Amino acid sequence: MKQYKYRTSFTFDGIRYHVNADSERELIEKKTNKLRDLKEGKVTIGENMPVKKWAVMAFDTYKHGIKPETRRNIDYRMEKHVYSVIGTMPIRSVRSINLQQILNNASDCSAWTIDKLTQEIRFIFSTAYKNKVIIENPAENLVKPTGKRKETRRSITEVEKKHFFAVCKMDQRFRLFLLMYNCGCRPAEAIKAIGKDIEIIDGVPQLHIRGTKSANADRYVPIPDDFYNEIRNTPPFAPIAPNRQGEAHTEATYKRLRESLYRAMNISMGCKVFRNALIPPYPLAPDFEPYCLRHTYCTELAKSGVDVRTAQKLMGHSSIQITADIYTHIDQSDIAKASQKINEYRAAMQQSKTQI
Numbered sequence: 521m522k523q524y525k526y527r528t529s530f531t532f533d534g535i536r537y538h539v540n541a542d543s544e545r546e547l548i549e550k551k552t553n554k555l556r557d558l559k560e561g562k563v564t565i566g567e568n569m570p571v572k573k574w575a576v577m578a579f580d581t582y583k584h585g586i587k588p589e590t591r592r593n594i595d596y597r598m599e600k601h602v603y604s605v606i607g608t609m610p611i612r613s614v615r616s617i618n619l620q621q622i623l624n625n626a627s628d629c630s631a632w633t634i635d636k637l638t639q640e641i642r643f644i645f646s647t648a649y650k651n652k653v654i655i656e657n658p659a660e661n662l663v664k665p666t667g668k669r670k671e672t673r674r675s676i677t678e679v680e681k682k683h684f685f686a687v688c689k690m691d692q693r694f695r696l697f698l699l700m701y702n703c704g705c706r707p708a709e710a711i712k713a714i715g716k717d718i719e720i721i722d723g724v725p726q727l728h729i730r731g732t733k734s735a736n737a738d739r740y741v742p743i744p745d746d747f748y749n750e751i752r753n754t755p756p757f758a759p760i761a762p763n764r765q766g767e768a769h770t771e772a773t774y775k776r777l778r779e780s781l782y783r784a785m786n787i788s789m790g791c792k793v794f795r796n797a798l799i800p801p802y803p804l805a806p807d808f809e810p811y812c813l814r815h816t817y818c819t820e821l822a823k824s825g826v827d828v829r830t831a832q833k834l835m836g837h838s839s840i841q842i843t844a845d846i847y848t849h850i851d852q853s854d855i856a857k858a859s860q861k862i863n864e865y866r867a868a869m870q871q872s873k874t875q876i
Contacts, residue, residue, distance in 0.1 A: 631667030
């Protein structure tokens with residue numbers, strides 16, 4: 521979102537309008553023209569206004585102070601779920617059933633996304649009702665779908681780890697996921713990490729993770745030496761794992777990056793491609809997701825001999841029980857190792873019996 525040098529605002533018919541410009545002269549001209557258009561009726565506010573036009577005006581007016589990243593995420597959700605369905609519909613024509621269908625169509629999304637989408641739909645129509653653009657609010661009694669349940673998190677397998685490192689080595693965009701694997705970051709924490717968060721404390725390279733999920737989320741974690749050498753020269757205020765434009769990822773760019781990771785790992789694992797499309801079957805397990813990398817970080821802490829209370833701090837868990845549940849989790853590699861030890865023991869016992 522472009523950053524303007526000059527800003528002003530004014531009120532017309534009870535609605536606040538904001539004007540941005542690159543110079544004072546341009547600011548005055550834009551304000552004058554906007555006010556003229558409002559007075560002449562060229563900018564109409566009424567029941568025939570399309571949903572998208574009203575929504576953009578409402579967000580511009582009432583959500584003016586939000587961060588550009590937050591606004592981009594709102595616009596992304598609106599375009600995907602709302603504007604594509606009812607964006608051109610006159611706002612007076614929208615009924616509760618239209619909005620409920622939009623939410624129902626989003627039922628495959630996460631509960632968090634559905635919650636945000638519901639809040640934003642209610643905001644659009646409640647502001648329209650308060651401004652007397654509509655005589656009834658169709659968003660009042662919406663029912664939120666449950667949303668997609670989170671799959672049980674797991675550690676990645678040795679085969680997955682091999683291909684994960686292979687694709688990360690070929691594509692610097694996947695550094696975001698290396699942050700999750702090497703430092704135990706949540707996705708949002710990895711996105712927010714910047715150069716000045718890399719610190720040397722008592723001779724140990726550490727990452728200051730500015731988490732906000734719980735009181736324990738803000739924490740320092742050690743950075744493995746090989747990964748530290750890769751990220752140590754990140755400028756202080758630059759993202760450690762930027763998007764293609766060198767900026768912090770948004771919700772939209774993160775989702776695209778995640779899909780790119782799935783595609784790259786499938787190809788690395790031998791998936792065939794025809795006309796740029798992957799051909800089933802897909803070698804990558806369907807329950808693989810980036811959050812598995814954070815789970816793997818925790819299980820590797822256990823296997824490295826790090827005690828559970830230290831691991832709780834490094835993971836930023838609010839409860840030690842959460843960490844302990846991961847520590848006691850048995851994966852297939854643990855079962856295979858146990859099987860090997862049992863067979864070795866029994867073979868040794870058989871050997872000793874034959875020698876008697």
